[in-house]
Amino acid sequence: MKKRDFVWLSAFIVIGVLAFCLGMQVQKQRAGREETERRRLLLAEKEKGSAMQEVSAVPGTSAEMLDAEYWQERCGEVLLFSAEEVDEYRRNNPLSVLYFDEFEGRDLRLFTYDLPESIPRKTVETLLDSMGMEEWIDGSKKSFVNGRAVGESYWTSLLELCAENKIMERVEPKYAICVKRDMAMAFPADDFLAESEDEIFCNQMVVAEAMPFTGVAVLHESRDGEWCFVLDGSYCGWVRKESLAVCRDKEEWLSICQPERFLVVTGCEIILDETALDTHTAGMMLPMGTKIKLAEQADERVDGREGFGCYLAELPFRREDGSLGTEKAWIPVSKAVHEGYLPMTADAVIGQAFLFQGKIYGWGGSLSSNDCSGFVRQVYSCFGLELPRNSAAIAKIYDLGGRECKYMTAGKKKEILRAVPAGTLLFMDGHLMIYLGMEGEEPYVISSCATFIEPGDRTGSIQEAYGVFVSNLELLRKNGDTWLESLKYFQWREY
Numbered sequence: 001m002k003k004r005d006f007v008w009l010s011a012f013i014v015i016g017v018l019a020f021c022l023g024m025q026v027q028k029q030r031a032g033r034e035e036t037e038r039r040r041l042l043l044a045e046k047e048k049g050s051a052m053q054e055v056s057a058v059p060g061t062s063a064e065m066l067d068a069e070y071w072q073e074r075c076g077e078v079l080l081f082s083a084e085e086v087d088e089y090r091r092n093n094p095l096s097v098l099y100f101d102e103f104e105g106r107d108l109r110l111f112t113y114d115l116p117e118s119i120p121r122k123t124v125e126t127l128l129d130s131m132g133m134e135e136w137i138d139g140s141k142k143s144f145v146n147g148r149a150v151g152e153s154y155w156t157s158l159l160e161l162c163a164e165n166k167i168m169e170r171v172e173p174k175y176a177i178c179v180k181r182d183m184a185m186a187f188p189a190d191d192f193l194a195e196s197e198d199e200i201f202c203n204q205m206v207v208a209e210a211m212p213f214t215g216v217a218v219l220h221e222s223r224d225g226e227w228c229f230v231l232d233g234s235y236c237g238w239v240r241k242e243s244l245a246v247c248r249d250k251e252e253w254l255s256i257c258q259p260e261r262f263l264v265v266t267g268c269e270i271i272l273d274e275t276a277l278d279t280h281t282a283g284m285m286l287p288m289g290t291k292i293k294l295a296e297q298a299d300e301r302v303d304g305r306e307g308f309g310c311y312l313a314e315l316p317f318r319r320e321d322g323s324l325g326t327e328k329a330w331i332p333v334s335k336a337v338h339e340g341y342l343p344m345t346a347d348a349v350i351g352q353a354f355l356f357q358g359k360i361y362g363w364g365g366s367l368s369s370n371d372c373s374g375f376v377r378q379v380y381s382c383f384g385l386e387l388p389r390n391s392a393a394i395a396k397i398y399d400l401g402g403r404e405c406k407y408m409t410a411g412k413k414k415e416i417l418r419a420v421p422a423g424t425l426l427f428m429d430g431h432l433m434i435y436l437g438m439e440g441e442e443p444y445v446i447s448s449c450a451t452f453i454e455p456g457d458r459t460g461s462i463q464e465a466y467g468v469f470v471s472n473l474e475l476l477r478k479n480g481d482t483w484l485e486s487l488k489y490f491q492w493r494e495y
Helices: 003-053 068-075 083-092 121-129 152-162 250-257 346-354 372-381 391-395 410-417
Strands: 079-081 096-101 106-111 174-178 182-185 206-210 215-221 227-232 235-240 244-246 262-265 269-271 285-287 291-293 310-318 324-332 337-339 402-404 425-428 431-439 442-453 462-472 487-491
Touching (some): 121 215, 346 372, 372 431, 391 425, 410 487
Antiparallel strands (some): 174 244, 182 235
């Protein structure tokens, strides 16, 4: 071999060795980085698992089941309702209040968004008298108000405050917007009513929550002028006048409560930002499902700034004279809001529901929270479905897939639930739940629940949960039946 060839060969060998060593070093570094990342993920998962282990769960529910992703990965993006089907549901199921008409001798309905120009006095009296308070008024139930026993004189004073003798022969509804979250009450009073002086959660005076930016029809006023008797969706109740702003006409009312362009609050709640200028709505809390009207873009600054990265909203407020006023405000895109309704997929419903996990139970919407039906209504409102106040009424809605199953065996119910898509609703007397899916042979749900009895505990020891939690259907009711045995309705349109 010539000397020059030997030099070239040696150079190639050296270069090859160096390239090999460099490749090995790069590969070693990559492997090191991958190992570091693997350990980081394992540590993060371990820390997450450790943190979840510290969170208590009901019997039969593991810590990992408290994570929405656990259920979302199983159900996927199954479409429960298309946008067209949501629109069809709204057309076919307008919110209304049912009442008995003595003249007709049958039940009739008042439709919230399609009221007549005037309503007979007798109808308003019937609505006032149908608040389900008869047993309290006649003394059949013990009455403790704010922790103290009350008698006939208390109820007489409340009935006088209702001022039924001041109702006109024909009542022309006034249209108003709720400008903040408040409670609708059975009587014009802030009192806490219960059968026990020790009760702290369930105020029997509460009818429902009056939610921000929703529209109500005012039918009557209390004698002291502090309360309005309103029709709100599917119920009636007394709401503080200070929480309502009266519109000029129905057209203005609809422009706020049923706007063409709007945001939907998708977080459990959001807080409107403070501003450098005085406003009526800064600092306001808006719960999930609140519909916020989008404003036309303004040439001038709003709240003293341009508002880059923000939506421009038109927010209602109550003027000093009680009329409706509106103001423009910036809502950052970083807030938990969505332009228009969310697509209603199974994983999206679960994601919304889990935002409430651990939140306190709120009877009728009290404590700025929800009972079982309020929880479901707020979740479903993100997708454009307006549901009635009553859980039994929700469960039976045929267009949602409501099907009766109370006479089925537990085994048959499980067989059906294996096919039912996650995100749909299950109902037993007095309780409404969102279905999550099967874990082995057990169906699981998430719900806002007051009390339950642990599986296998036949002593009837009550667990005072009073919150939103994940559970299977082996929990017991007071009568000793499991939740599964107690199921009366499931919602599955394909069944």
